[in-house]
Amino acid sequence: MPLRYVPSMRVSRRARKVMESGRITPEDLAELTGRSAKHWLNVARVEGWRMANAERPDEKAPEPPAETDPEALETRLLALSDELVSELEVAVGEGRASGSYDKGRIDALSAMLRMVEKIGEMTRVPERAAERQKKSDEELAATLALIDARIVELACELAATMGCGEPDPTDGGEGAG
Numbered sequence: 001m002p003l004r005y006v007p008s009m010r011v012s013r014r015a016r017k018v019m020e021s022g023r024i025t026p027e028d029l030a031e032l033t034g035r036s037a038k039h040w041l042n043v044a045r046v047e048g049w050r051m052a053n054a055e056r057p058d059e060k061a062p063e064p065p066a067e068t069d070p071e072a073l074e075t076r077l078l079a080l081s082d083e084l085v086s087e088l089e090v091a092v093g094e095g096r097a098s099g100s101y102d103k104g105r106i107d108a109l110s111a112m113l114r115m116v117e118k119i120g121e122m123t124r125v126p127e128r129a130a131e132r133q134k135k136s137d138e139e140l141a142a143t144l145a146l147i148d149a150r151i152v153e154l155a156c157e158l159a160a161t162m163g164c165g166e167p168d169p170t171d172g173g174e175g176a177g
Contacts (some may be wrong), residue, residue, distance in 0.1 A: 081116045
């Protein structure tokens with residue numbers, strides 16, 4: 001049984017770069033990597049590659065995700081973080097096997113993972129702001145309800161002291177007028 005070639009993350013990144021630039025077709029990439037053109041088109045679709053040109057007129061290149069679409073960005077960030085974690089695992093595995101770790105590579109991957117995490121946090125700012133606003137509105141409503149109750153309580157106490165005693169139940173709460 002022949003061994004099946006599985007492209008490394010480095011190959012996948014390069015494939016994306018050349019496919020997005022339009023310098024190579026999926027068929028050429030398939031020939032170079034031993035994977036099918038259908039495989040690379042599926043990878044491009046799943047990862048949201050911005051194809052410079054479609055290889056066939058009947059197939060349309062995937063639309064680039066809208067810059068403001070947080071779901072598309074989150075999907076891309078998730079794919080990127082998965083790729084970085086895989087590379088980090090490979091680096092750690094190689095370090096264990098050789099007995100020494102490539103500190104520069106691990107530091108670079110860690111920094112990239114932190115960047116992806118930070119970008120992910122930044123993309124969720126609008127929904128977090130909405131959550132904070134909702135919580136703030138609820139807290140404000142509760143505070144105003146307490147203030148209203150206290151005003152009514154103080155008004156009743158003031159009315160009782162002004163009338164030199166208990167409020168007149170026959171007055172109906174309208175006061176003398």
